[in-house]
Amino acid sequence: MTDASRFLRGLDRVGGWATLLLPVFLVHFRGIAEGILDGLAIGFLMRSAVCRDWHWIRSYFVWPVFLWWGWIVLCSVPRAWPVMPDDVDAMIQALVALRFPVAAFALAFWTLQDPRTQARVRWIVTACVVYIGVQLLWQAVTGSNFFGTPRFGDGTLTGPYDKPRAAAPFSRLALPVALWAGACLALRARQRWLRATAFAMTLLPVLALLVLAGQRMALATFLLGVGVAAVLLPKLRYQALAVLALTPLFVTTIMVAAPGAFGHLVLKTEGQLRHFAGSDYGLIYNRALMMAQDHPLTGLGYDAYRHHCRDTVFQKAGTFAPVPDGGGERICVQHAHNHWLEAVSNGGVPGLVGFGLMIIAWGWALLAPLRGCAPLVTDPAERAWQAGLFAAFVMQEWPLASSSAFLNMPLGGVAFLLLGLGLCPVARNVLSSRATRA
Template sequence: MKTTSPLPLALDRIGLAATLLLPLFLTHVRIMSEIMMDVLAVGLLARSACGLGWGWARLPWVRIALLWWGWQSFCSIPGVGIGGGNAFGQALLAVRFPLMAAALQNWTLRDARPRQWMAALLVGCCLYISLQILVQAVFGYNLFGIPRFPDGTLTGPYAHPRAAAPLSRLLLPSLMLGCAWAAKRAGRGSFFAMSGLAIGAVAIMVLAGQRIPMALTLLGIALCAFLYRPMRPAAWAAAAALPVLVLLARIFSPGSFRHLVLLAEHQLAHFGQSPYGAIFTRALVMARAHPITGMGYDAFRHGCRDPRFFHGLSWFNSLPDGGGAAVCVQHAHNHYLQALTNSGLPGLVLFIAMVVAWLAALWPREGAHRAWRIGLFAAIFVHEWPIASSSDLLNLPLGGWAFLLLGVGLAEAASVRRTPPSLYADKPSSKND
């Protein structure tokens, strides 16, 4: 929104700065990313009161998100939930995540130029993390002098192997942007250019050596190829190259190979007795005891050690005691199990409705920058894929990356809806850009 008034103009500048700094701080300096998210959430409310208006609050996805937040907050009230005042406070503060995404969609990224800057920053972060992984694979140390993790896996720019999860989300829109460029500029060589990009993306994820991010990347590439016809041959080429890349990882990064193949095979063959199977069992046992309101924010962390839940499930091949206290971690490692244990079946239904509303709003219909929008849609799709282990929904940095990509995708989708269709009527190639 254009304005010349001092306060709205100052808010707009602060909001834009926070938006563009957010991906940099999510990559490094986590505490600053928290501050940028808070600035955007509070800034949206202030800017709405200073002329922007409150129309964004009537968007379907925002309404459902507020219902989900409100129900989870109710379930976290001391006496209803088990986490006390701290859990209730955390539940109330969780609203900053959807508010941040709404701020990007309806305020700071409404104009084309900031969206272009954000696209460049996201691609830059993707390339930076990929470069750090590649350097560590070749030389044994990343650019900061940090060696491989003790188990042999690669850590990218970090001290621990946590680069693969955000990279699996960032790779999809970055890859699609590269494929769109190849479709327009490479001519007859577009197949080779796209194939090189797709194989390179898969190769980086193989080197990263994390099972779930690797699987989600493959799922995301398949979804992108389904929605973007020019990329389909390149996706097949990447699929054909995958076994070769895994075998090469066995030579150049044995730790990555061990995680991707050997450990994955063992856990899938004995899922019920694996740590993931034990967490799954404990979450369902807890949810069965509190099916309506759950146990409040951070329910798994607060309730996992209760001996009442130390048993298995009759229909599941789990440990007799469900793993006891040894399985207890900070969260349920799945967003849907997290919603269920935090806020019961109503909370799970609201969470599913919110995800569906996100995907409906992100759907990449025809128009400008469709390939980029397909990549953003795929990133959120795989982030909320239900059959996967995941970090806490509202934990940084991965939760921040997800809501940042959500906000960017919503802003791109909104820009297409605001553009008259006639502007694209004489550009039949726009569906592939």
């Protein structure tokens, strides 16, 4: 065995273990999860260099990433002298922004091509969903989670954390798991009624937990995801309608069972929608749009909102901001709370176009295993899993959704883990086509 062969064998072993550990550390210890994603990206690039195999870059769902990334790097080059610390930080963050997409490609083209690793990751993701769900339920019933943390001050559930940030990753992870479990249940059920209600039986517990959690955007995007999956899975459609129809009943129930969560889920949402322009979200969106309007070609570079929100030129009324100072410095948070506004404020209109092209390419690749006369995935349970991964992707990148930053941890890490899982079938097709030509 040559040195190169031994190196690749060891690298494959390390990559496999890193992949198995990634979902666990995305739930707890997100700093370690970020290091794992970085390691997967670096390991994949090293493997490609040793094997002199860069064909994956030519895939239609890969090269748009480099267009988006290259433009963001150019837009982040410091434009004034002397160079300020924020300019240096933006440049560094832009340069390393490629790591998460490459980590997803590492999962799809490398570590998850091993069927055993892929199956184990699916079960680990399922265990993570169960763990977060049990923590949410325990806190809803007893008033605190396993670590003694009570409900958040506004009545929402924190799950296994000290702040209410469990619902968003739970909704993304739980949808493909619930659809996969529902399909498996339907395939193995002997009773007709069980086959007819299998999806509803696995989706309704997730819905109930999201309602109890009181996080409106996680609930709304989950319902969106169920609708998207129903379009792709004919057997899900009537059950999806039942899930949607039962949602108001679930929400009404928590008015008595958890009035704090009801207030956050319904009353606060109603108030924000009625007075959106003056709400924090409206003011934040207005500030990001003003940055894009003032710099339509190049934007303001990576993390534009964080670095330039306090610039006095943007503290004024606008499309969504009736107040004279546009919210002042009160709305200067870490990001614009919308991936598409983040893209246009960072890189201008070209950055928005590049981001949109990248998202469309990923979505098309996630759909590829399910469409056409010869789909890559034919097993009903696998089709349900793939449909769930596509629906979770739509939930994450829906243009009207409020969200964390595109590369923010841990939700960004969850999204790229699911993206890597979803790209596996089409990546396998790319690899097999290349092997056939060789």
